[in-house]
Amino acid sequence: VPPKKATCSKGRTASDARCCVWFDVLDDIQENLFDGGECGEEVHESLRLTFHDAISFSPKLCREGKFGGGGADGSIMAFAEEETSFEASIGLDEIVGEQKPFALAHKVSFGDFIQFAGAVGVSNCVGGPRLQFLAGRSNDSRVSPDHLIPLPTDSVDSILSRFADVGFTPAEVVDLLASHSVAAQDHIDPAIHGSPFDSTPSAFDAQVFVEVLLKGTAFPGNGSQPGEVLSPYPGEVRLQSDALIARDPRTACEWQSFVSNHDLMVQRFTKAMAKMAVLGNDVRTLYDCSEVIPVPKPAASKVAHLPAGKTLKDIEHACKATPFPTIKADRGPETSIPVVPPS
Numbered sequence: 261v262p263p264k265k266a267t268c269s270k271g272r273t274a275s276d277a278r279c280c281v282w283f284d285v286l287d288d289i290q291e292n293l294f295d296g297g298e299c300g301e302e303v304h305e306s307l308r309l310t311f312h313d314a315i316s317f318s319p320k321l322c323r324e325g326k327f328g329g330g331g332a333d334g335s336i337m338a339f340a341e342e343e344t345s346f347e348a349s350i351g352l353d354e355i356v357g358e359q360k361p362f363a364l365a366h367k368v369s370f371g372d373f374i375q376f377a378g379a380v381g382v383s384n385c386v387g388g389p390r391l392q393f394l395a396g397r398s399n400d401s402r403v404s405p406d407h408l409i410p411l412p413t414d415s416v417d418s419i420l421s422r423f424a425d426v427g428f429t430p431a432e433v434v435d436l437l438a439s440h441s442v443a444a445q446d447h448i449d450p451a452i453h454g455s456p457f458d459s460t461p462s463a464f465d466a467q468v469f470v471e472v473l474l475k476g477t478a479f480p481g482n483g484s485q486p487g488e489v490l491s492p493y494p495g496e497v498r499l500q501s502d503a504l505i506a507r508d509p510r511t512a513c514e515w516q517s518f519v520s521n522h523d524l525m526v527q528r529f530t531k532a533m534a535k536m537a538v539l540g541n542d543v544r545t546l547y548d549c550s551e552v553i554p555v556p557k558p559a560a561s562k563v564a565h566l567p568a569g570k571t572l573k574d575i576e577h578a579c580k581a582t583p584f585p586t587i588k589a590d591r592g593p594e595t596s597i598p599v600v601p602p603s
């Protein structure tokens with residue numbers, strides 16, 4: 261028998277009564293985790309956490325008779341001490357620590373909570389996606405094996421083969437990297453922690469796809485760090501992995517395709533995230549609570565722009581099949597992002 265339509269708190273309705281709890285979680289995290297519905301640090305870390313929980317899954321290891329991890333199973337929260345000490349997950353102990361009391365208070369599984377918080381969080385970003393949210397993940401998990409999460413020092417070959425193991429194409433890897441539009445680093449160069457990967461870290465836009473293609477000119481902080489390459493202006497950090505994926509013949513055209521097509525970027529990201537959020541789960545045991553996810557504010561522009569002071573000549577065009585779209589440059593003095601001293 262399909263679950264009955266239900267009236268939840270504050271008169272909100274759900275098509276499945278089991279989804280009501282998520283309205284209460286929504287109210288709680290918007291107010292007390294995301295500072296009243298912002299697209300800031302906690303949102304960025306929460307989105308990153310969806311990835312690190314989910315990608316820790318390897319059908320290849322299973323075929324070799326080893327434990328391959330449980331995917332999006334909440335193990336990074338259940339075994340936070342172990343998994344947040346993996347090299348790739350440096351710094352995630354903080355958001356796991358912040359999120360865990362909410363999951364416990366609302367008696368939902370860690371795996372569900374992590375994916376829910378990421379979906380709600382990114383809906384706070386202007387131009388963001390409204391992600392699918394399926395609930396019902398088990399709260400039983402085991403510690404994931406290490407070395408399943410890509411590092412910014414990894415080659416494109418290694419990143420693509422890691423993603424291929426969990427069923428993602430090279431294009432889908434690019435689609436997922438739209439997440440780096442609402443992202444900053446803290447641990448690549450701790451001297452400039454909080455420095456973003458694009459000029460608009462609170463907007464889910466295609467700026468990252470433009471800015472990573474600009475000719476790199478300098479290191480923004482304390483010199484060159486592992487996993488970091490030259491960035492185009494002060495205060496912005498460029499990951500080596502993003503720089504290489506933007507320029508690799510297997511991924512460059514998907515990368516460039518988002519520069520002048522915000523809707524395509526959101527559509528592809530939404531689809532890839534739906535796939536990632538259920539890795540390791542049997543989807544037949546999950547149920548759809550997407551109706552709880554807020555509708556994001558629309559993007560200010562459907563086309564990205566060049567930061568002030570840059571021209572199309574500064575773009576390192578890498579997609580052989582298609583010319584780089586003609587986009588406008590911002591007016592005004594040369595872009596730079598103020599460096600916030602460590603608090």
Ligand code: HEM
Nearest residue numbers: 304307308311410411412436439443444445446447448501
């Ligand atoms: C190609 C594979 C990837 C690599 C090598 C990579 C690497 C990184 C690194 C090194 C950071 C900075 C962490 C820090 O210093 O604090 C970061 C941040 C971030 N990543 Fe990725 N990433 C990858 C893919 C993804 C994917 C698929 C997602 C999708 C959800 C994602 C979401 C994020 C977000 C939202 C942040 C910002 C976190 C913050 O601002 O605190 N990344 N990533």
Ligand SMILES: [Ca+2]
Nearest residue numbers: 441460461463
């Ligand atoms: Ca952005």
Ligand SMILES: [Mn+2]
Nearest residue numbers: 305444445446
């Ligand atoms: Mn951060």
